[in-house]
Amino acid sequence: MSTAILAKQYLEQGKYKQAEQVYRQLIQVNKQDVTAIWGLGEVAYHLNSFKQAHDLFVRCLSIDPNQPAIYLSLANACIRLRKLDKAEQALNFAYQLNAKAVNTLLVLAVFYCEQNKYSQSQRYIKELQAIEPFNIRAFALLVRMDALCFDNKDNQAYLSVMLKQLTTQENKLSKAQDKLSPENKALLLYGFAELSHKAKHYEQAFNYFYEANALQRQQINFSVKDMQPYFSSLLSTFNKALLENTRAPQPQPVLTPIFIVGQPRSGSTLLEQMLLGNNKITSAGEMALMAGPIADGIAGLTGQHFPQGCQLLTPEHLQKLASYYLTQLQTVAPNCDYIIDKMPSNYQSIGLINMLMPHAKVIHITRDAVDVSWSIFRNNFAAAEPYFCSLAEISEYHQNYQSTMEHWNKLIPDFIYNISYEKLVADPEGELQNLFKFLELEIHADCLDFKDSERYIGTLSDVQLRQGLQTKYQKQWRPYKHFLQKFWLELE
Numbered sequence: 001m002s003t004a005i006l007a008k009q010y011l012e013q014g015k016y017k018q019a020e021q022v023y024r025q026l027i028q029v030n031k032q033d034v035t036a037i038w039g040l041g042e043v044a045y046h047l048n049s050f051k052q053a054h055d056l057f058v059r060c061l062s063i064d065p066n067q068p069a070i071y072l073s074l075a076n077a078c079i080r081l082r083k084l085d086k087a088e089q090a091l092n093f094a095y096q097l098n099a100k101a102v103n104t105l106l107v108l109a110v111f112y113c114e115q116n117k118y119s120q121s122q123r124y125i126k127e128l129q130a131i132e133p134f135n136i137r138a139f140a141l142l143v144r145m146d147a148l149c150f151d152n153k154d155n156q157a158y159l160s161v162m163l164k165q166l167t168t169q170e171n172k173l174s175k176a177q178d179k180l181s182p183e184n185k186a187l188l189l190y191g192f193a194e195l196s197h198k199a200k201h202y203e204q205a206f207n208y209f210y211e212a213n214a215l216q217r218q219q220i221n222f223s224v225k226d227m228q229p230y231f232s233s234l235l236s237t238f239n240k241a242l243l244e245n246t247r248a249p250q251p252q253p254v255l256t257p258i259f260i261v262g263q264p265r266s267g268s269t270l271l272e273q274m275l276l277g278n279n280k281i282t283s284a285g286e287m288a289l290m291a292g293p294i295a296d297g298i299a300g301l302t303g304q305h306f307p308q309g310c311q312l313l314t315p316e317h318l319q320k321l322a323s324y325y326l327t328q329l330q331t332v333a334p335n336c337d338y339i340i341d342k343m344p345s346n347y348q349s350i351g352l353i354n355m356l357m358p359h360a361k362v363i364h365i366t367r368d369a370v371d372v373s374w375s376i377f378r379n380n381f382a383a384a385e386p387y388f389c390s391l392a393e394i395s396e397y398h399q400n401y402q403s404t405m406e407h408w409n410k411l412i413p414d415f416i417y418n419i420s421y422e423k424l425v426a427d428p429e430g431e432l433q434n435l436f437k438f439l440e441l442e443i444h445a446d447c448l449d450f451k452d453s454e455r456y457i458g459t460l461s462d463v464q465l466r467q468g469l470q471t472k473y474q475k476q477w478r479p480y481k482h483f484l485q486k487f488w489l490e491l492e
Contacts, residue, residue: 007039016043034064041073048289050080051331068094072107079111080285082332087111102128106137118145134161136184140380143191150199163192182219186212190380197378197479206483209378213389220384224393224400230307231400235407237307238351243412246310246355249319255330258340258439259362261347263401264388265375266367267421268342274432275340275439277447283340284332289325290349294356297321310352322356338441347401350408354415361439364405367421369398370488374477391487 003026010019020043026036041056057074061067071094078087091111094104105128112121122145125138132138139162142148148155165180166188180188193208258281260268275281295306301317302309313321329339338361346353353360373394381388387397409416417438424431428448436443477484 004035007036011039011042011046014046016046019043032063034060034067034070037063038067038070038073041077045073045077045080047293048287048328049293050077050328053077054081066097068097068101068104071097072104075107075111080332082282082284084115099127100131102132102135105131106135106141109138109141113141113145118147121145122147134158134165136162136165136187140187140191143194146198148195150195159195162188166192182215186215186380189215193378200479202479203483206480212380213377213391216384216389217386220386220389223386224390224396227397227400231404234307234348234351234404237310238407238411240411242311243351243354246313247315247318247358249315254326255336256338257326257329257357257360258338259346259350259353259360260340260342260344260365261350261362262344262365263367263372263376263398264344264381265379266344266365266372267424268344268365270421271363271365271419271424272340272342274428274447277444277449278338278436278441279444280336280441281338281340282333282336283342284329285341286343287329287341288343289328289341290343290346290352293328294321294325294349294352297324306349306352310355313355318356325356338439347405347408350416351411354412358415362416363435363438364416364418365421365424366418368475369402370477370484371475373398373488374480374484378476391484395488 003022007019007022007026010016010022020040023036023039023043026033027040030036037056038060041053041060044050044056045053054074054077057070057077060070061074064070071090075087075090075094078084078090088111091104091108094101095108098104105124109121109124109128112118112124121141125141128135128138139148148159150156150159166185189208189212193205193212196202196205196208258275260271262268272283276283298309298313298317298321299305301320302312304312329341333339347364350362353362373391376388376394377391386393388394409418417435419431419435429443432443432447
């Protein structure tokens, strides 16, 4: 096996440190090795070092400017750095180099969808479908944009062909003539589940949702029960003594991070869009820094993994980790004083955040347990986790989440601002007034008016939020009560 292939395998397996080591070895042999530099950029990107990734991709293209795939990587880095004009420019370069590349057309379609530019998005979908008429990812994007409907006669022939792919062993409609992959089958199932939901065919919709989730669950080799020792260790590690006696030295902070935490689908993107109405605040999106490089740093400094390693951190260790986090966050908006990190799972790291950055602002958004659990089950997440695709394990994980948040609220209540999604929707102005007092900032009119905004939204909520704030709250699981009762016994 060649060294380059080994490095690529490490990258695809998520073994980023090993991949980085091998890519650096290749660059020592040849400083102009575009593939190795590109690979090093992909490692940096996956470790949330987006500025470093950006610079490495630019370096690649200075050596060989005719690589469409590298322009796509550069565009991804630019998006994370909120350089949307530069991202668009990179995507257009990729398109000019090869206007028939399906992946480029799909990335362009997604890019414009996430900026509320649906006509431009659909232009690239049409170009893609001229090459692959029944491309499954294009179908999923059309469903996401609410551009397909069972009742629309113009859609019926297309939907009939797409549906047939679920009932055949071979995906004979794709250009590659490949067998239908689990990922593509899941995309089809989620797509037809949403179309059935919109048509109020709730039993059929539930069956599609259930099959899609069951298919994804088969690809996962651990369970929520396997996580129980971790949660137990988290609660036992962080206590009053640890938080009172271990602090990073606190120079004048260069910026204030705002953490929005909670369960996925709890309203974090809505809250983020509201906060962005204040021009002193920007967002870095969902940053995997706390569970990634910061946790790795703790293991490297103490010899023990998170959370146990937190007991061995010195003030100097904490200062180093805090400086790293803030530096990475600042690359998104070098001149901004308040930057949002809306990674929901950061709720697990609230104690560590308090140790590292006591000046940080932590906002915990809650939502009705059944509603948020159903919404998780209903949506297709990129990450393969059991607590996204098993009704029983979603419920089990929710209990761990609640126990963890009860622990933090008891231990450091003044450090966390708790806000209810239901109350926010019912009284947005009143709830935001109180929240902005906690942030020590002013509420602006734009915090309440973001309908039809072309602001970039890179989450599952993008299309829904373009419709503006929906003040009439509905329990989304109610049409599925009959089907859910066998899994969740206590339903209102």
